[in-house]
Amino acid sequence: MPSRRDARCTFCAIIAGDLPATHVHETADTLAFLDHRPLFRGHVLLVPKQHLEILSDLPASAVAPFFQLAQRLERAVEDGLGAAGSMILINNVISQSVPHLHLHVIPRHHKDGLRFWLGPRQRYDADHPAETYADKIRSALAEH
Numbered sequence: 001m002p003s004r005r006d007a008r009c010t011f012c013a014i015i016a017g018d019l020p021a022t023h024v025h026e027t028a029d030t031l032a033f034l035d036h037r038p039l040f041r042g043h044v045l046l047v048p049k050q051h052l053e054i055l056s057d058l059p060a061s062a063v064a065p066f067f068q069l070a071q072r073l074e075r076a077v078e079d080g081l082g083a084a085g086s087m088i089l090i091n092n093v094i095s096q097s098v099p100h101l102h103l104h105v106i107p108r109h110h111k112d113g114l115r116f117w118l119g120p121r122q123r124y125d126a127d128h129p130a131e132t133y134a135d136k137i138r139s140a141l142a143e144h
Helices: 009-017 062-080 130-144
Strands: 021-028 028-032 044-048 085-089 103-108
Touching: 009 028, 009 103, 021 062, 028 062, 028 130, 044 062, 062 085
Parallel strands: none
Antiparallel strands: 021 028, 028 044, 044 103, 085 103
């Protein structure tokens, strides 16, 4: 990936070494480091070194290596910390505290107190049929 940096971006500053972070793993194109405000200790962030804001900005050629490293980090977080599982998360724009693509690998333990925020749930009904939403998504997918 060609190098591109945003001078206002916290993660670009970490990648450049201008801000401190506890590095976990580094490749030519990615950096994994501990979140400085972890949900649980061992919470890792994986970022591309190129300044990209959302997942769909990641070049197709970089998708496989990025997610292969995410898989390795998931196993390493679980095995290295003795975690029962993990949560893998990417926010696009909404709830994205730093506008630079980042994947969270968060260690999880049974009864760790985390109440995931996927709610409130909204059912499909006669006024909002599932097929209408599927059609909209299919149409947009056909354009991309």
